[in-house]
Structures are given as structure tokens and as C-alpha cells.
Amino acid sequence: MAQNSSRAAGRHFLQIPGPTPVPDRILRAIDRPVIDHRGPEFSKMAKKALEGIKTIFKTTNPVIIFTATGTGAWEAALTNTLSPGDKVLMVETGQFATLWKKMAERLGLKPEFIPGDWRSGADPAAIEARLREDKAHEIKAVCVLHNETSTGCASDIAAIRKAIDAAGHPALYMVDTISSLASTDYRHDEWGVDVAVGGAQKGLMLPPGMSFNALSEKSIAASKTSKLPKSFFAWDDMLNMNKVGFFPYTPATLMLGGLVEGIEMLHEEGLDNVFARHDRLGEAVRRAVKHWGLEMLCRDPKYYSSTVTAIFLPEGHDADAFRALALETFNISYGASFGPFAGKYFRIGHLGDTNDATIIGALAATEMALSLAGVPHKKGGVQAAMDYFITAHSAPARAAAE
Incomplete structure (x- = not known):
């Protein structure tokens, strides 16, 4: 032989x-016949997933589920809330912060990078100081990574919220939770985050291909006046269809079943x-x-x-x-x-x-x-x-x- x-x-x-490795329970949840994504069985499952993911973000506001990687959710966060030429304050914590900045540039935004040496998290004091300088409130969003996957440095999201408030600045607060969600404590509502970006392939234990935007009332309001182009990632269509347990296009039906299982596993452990x-x-x-x-x-x-x-x-x-x-x-x-x-x-x-x-x-x-x-x-x-x-x-x- x-x-x-x-x-x-x-x-x-x-x-x-x-x-991360996908547990057997999630593999079994995904390994099932495809169901009608316009039928009652799917609607029931989708509603369970949409409600369940709120408990992971610790929010009572909507969480949108995209059939996309975390990069797609980055784009959705920016395009649904901002307009061409808007200034965005970002922090150079590592490779993924750098990539998010490059995306903002490609979308027609004007990102400003607070420089860093890739060996620490975001400094709340530096963010506050820059926002205090922005008397005209030209900066429309502050974007920070909760956990910089490329460096192993985490940032204090609650402290940065306090810094934004101390500066008296109205900028939206956007946080990437891709490598922290369901692994490190994250409190969307309590910490006053406007848009959180998440992915399913890390702490949620699913295969790649699903990502999230957790919203706030402020970010939803901003989405109504945003002028950046969006179609696949448009929140309004998603929010309307999600109310009845459906999506505006064919979602990752089997992955949603895996998401429900993953959320149940997390709550079983606590x-x-x-x-x-x-x-x-x-x-x-x-x-x-x-x-x-x-x-x-x-x-x-x-x-x-x-x-x-x-x-x-x-x-x-x-x-x-x-x-x-x-x-x-x-x-x-x-x-x-x-x-x-x-x-x-x-x-x-x-x-x-x-x-x-x-x-x-x-x-x-x-x-x-x-x-x-x-x-x-x-x-x-x-x-x-x-x-x-x-x-x-x-x-x-x-x-x-x-």
C-alpha cells in the first residue's frame, strides 16, 4: 500500500x-438539510439568533448579522453612518487598525491616525486631547479596536468612552470586537458604544463567514443622513426584514443554526x-x-x-x-x-x-x-x-x- x-x-x-476550532456541537448544528429562508422554520431560527446575539454584545438595541467576514462589518459600520469627506479619528494599535484606516481612505473618508508603536492599546488621554482640539466637531467618529489581534494588546473601551464624554465631543464611537467578543467582557450599552463590529469565527466558535454590527439609537439616527454608498451592507433593509425574522437576501442559513448553538453553549458555561x-x-x-x-x-x-x-x-x-x-x-x-x-x-x-x-x-x-x-x-x-x-x-x- x-x-x-x-x-x-x-x-x-x-x-x-x-x-478557532469549531466544537462538535456546532458542527452537528450546521450539518443539517438546508431549509427555506422564506419559511416559518427559518423565521423562528433567525429570531432566536437575532435575539441571542444581543446577549453576547450586552445590548437591547438591534444587532445586524451579515454573511461576510469582519472586514465586511468594518465597511458596514463606516458606510451606514458617515458621508464622503468626514473626518474619522483612529488609533494605530497594529495591523488591523491600519487596515481599517486604509478602508476608510478608500471609502472617501479622511481618517486621522493617532500614532502608536504597536506595543500598547489605545490611550484614552490621547483621544481626549485630540477631541478637545476639535472645537468645530469636524471629527465624526472615533474608531478603536477592543483587542488588536496582530499584537496581543487590548484597549479599555469604557475608559475611552469616558474620554470622549470628558471632551464633550459628539463623535460616534465605533469599536472592533472581532477578537474579543464572547471571550473578553464587552458591554455595548453600558460603555456607550455606537457601532460594534464583531465576527463569528473566534469567540463564537463558528467557521468564518458571519459578522455583526451592534447598533445604538445614535448610530441608527446617523444612518438616516449618511451619504456614503451602500447596498449589500445597508442597515435599513436589514432592520426592516429582521423584524419578521427574515433577511433582504439569502443569508447563511446553516451558519445561523450554528450561531444559535454557539450562543447556547456560551450561556451554559456562563x-x-x-x-x-x-x-x-x-x-x-x-x-x-x-x-x-x-x-x-x-x-x-x-x-x-x-x-x-x-x-x-x-x-x-x-x-x-x-x-x-x-x-x-x-x-x-x-x-x-x-x-x-x-x-x-x-x-x-x-x-x-x-x-x-x-x-x-x-x-x-x-x-x-x-x-x-x-x-x-x-x-x-x-x-x-x-x-x-x-x-x-x-x-x-x-x-x-x-
Whole structure:
């Protein structure tokens, strides 16, 4: 029998920060016959999905579901609320903030970038200072990433809302939650966000191809006077059809069934437990990295992400070559590097339907790959992570006993 050298035994460790592995329950929910997207069975399912996703964004306002990746939801947020030539304030937190800025330029907007070094989250004070300078209120929107997937730096969305209010500025507040939604606490209504952009392929555990705009009354009002062209992404058609459980065009019917299942799974675990789990997994990864003696791209602990950690390799070691070695030898995939640090770091995703044991396995593969690649490091990072997990799980038991 001819040997098939392309097959790797066992499960693949997909440790990129999304898309994340799709759980069996969601796969089974998607694996069903296609139904009539104009029939009563679909309407019932769609209404359940549309109401359920509100609980994940923590909003009572509408959430629009697009058959598109997060990039489409970026575009929808801008085109539905703004007009040609509008000024938009953005923050250079990394690759995806940069791409959102480029999109704004292509759409005929005038984005202004608050410069950054890709090693921290957005600074509320810098945003407030710039808005205070804008006496004529020419800036029509402030756009920030809750979690910069390319760097492992998170931003304080509530603090930025306070900064906008302190400046007394009427700009719309737009937040990208693509790599934080359903993994890190996000409160759309409480934090006064006008448009949140989300994706289904990370914390919601679905395959790629579904994204969201969570709205506010202010953003809906803005959409009525927006002059940027939109058709597929137009909110008005979606809002009207969603009221009766339908869409203005053929939606991703099977994905909606998977979304309902994913939302149910998140609530079965409990959102606070989901957030605590991701906090725990992120801390374990960081402890391993620190023990190895490697440097993280995110410099300040107050910006640490609970969903992804970016790790520098020492000078003279190529991160892309390291990723290729790890994939070939241990069947593990890491996130790539970007921009000014391209080839210098790799990213470990620790989000979605994952747990302590999976992360330990990923860290073990990483430590072995570091050795094979000849990367200088102190052995025992996996043990440091395990010790942290043991402490994290025993602390509640001790507190209960006391």
C-alpha cells in the first residue's frame, strides 16, 4: 500500500487567534438539510439568533448579522453612518487598525491616525486631547479596536468612552470586537458604544463567514443622513426584514443554526465563566513566555490580551521559519507577524472552545520547537504554566474552606 506522507496523526493544534476550532456541537448544528429562508422554520431560527446575539454584545438595541467576514462589518459600520469627506479619528494599535484606516481612505473618508508603536492599546488621554482640539466637531467618529489581534494588546473601551464624554465631543464611537467578543467582557450599552463590529469565527466558535454590527439609537439616527454608498451592507433593509425574522437576501442559513448553538453553549458555561477562563489561559501563556525568557510584543500589563499573546524571538531567529518548523514537526499553527515587526514574532491564540489541557499541549509543542530551532530559552515554561493552573484552580477551594 502506498504511503501517504501528507497525513499527520492526531488533532491539529490550531493556535492562531482565529478562526478557532469549531466544537462538535456546532458542527452537528450546521450539518443539517438546508431549509427555506422564506419559511416559518427559518423565521423562528433567525429570531432566536437575532435575539441571542444581543446577549453576547450586552445590548437591547438591534444587532445586524451579515454573511461576510469582519472586514465586511468594518465597511458596514463606516458606510451606514458617515458621508464622503468626514473626518474619522483612529488609533494605530497594529495591523488591523491600519487596515481599517486604509478602508476608510478608500471609502472617501479622511481618517486621522493617532500614532502608536504597536506595543500598547489605545490611550484614552490621547483621544481626549485630540477631541478637545476639535472645537468645530469636524471629527465624526472615533474608531478603536477592543483587542488588536496582530499584537496581543487590548484597549479599555469604557475608559475611552469616558474620554470622549470628558471632551464633550459628539463623535460616534465605533469599536472592533472581532477578537474579543464572547471571550473578553464587552458591554455595548453600558460603555456607550455606537457601532460594534464583531465576527463569528473566534469567540463564537463558528467557521468564518458571519459578522455583526451592534447598533445604538445614535448610530441608527446617523444612518438616516449618511451619504456614503451602500447596498449589500445597508442597515435599513436589514432592520426592516429582521423584524419578521427574515433577511433582504439569502443569508447563511446553516451558519445561523450554528450561531444559535454557539450562543447556547456560551450561556451554559456562563459568560462570566467564559471571561474568567480566557483570563486564566492568557495568564498561563504569559507565565510560560516569561519563564522562557522571551519578550512579548505587548509591553504594559494593563494592555495584556486574554485571547492572544505575541512573542518575539531573539535577534537572528526568523519567526516565520520557526512557525514552519513547529507546523511540520508538531502539527501546530501559530499566528503570523506583521508590519514593522514582520518575521520577528509569532502569536499564540488562546480563545474559543479551548481549555487548560489544550493550552498546556500547545505550550509543550512550543517549548520543544524552541529547542529544535535553537532559540535560546530557559526550559520549564510549561511547568510554570501548569503551576499557575494548579494554583488558579485550588485558590477557590481554599477560599471556600476558610
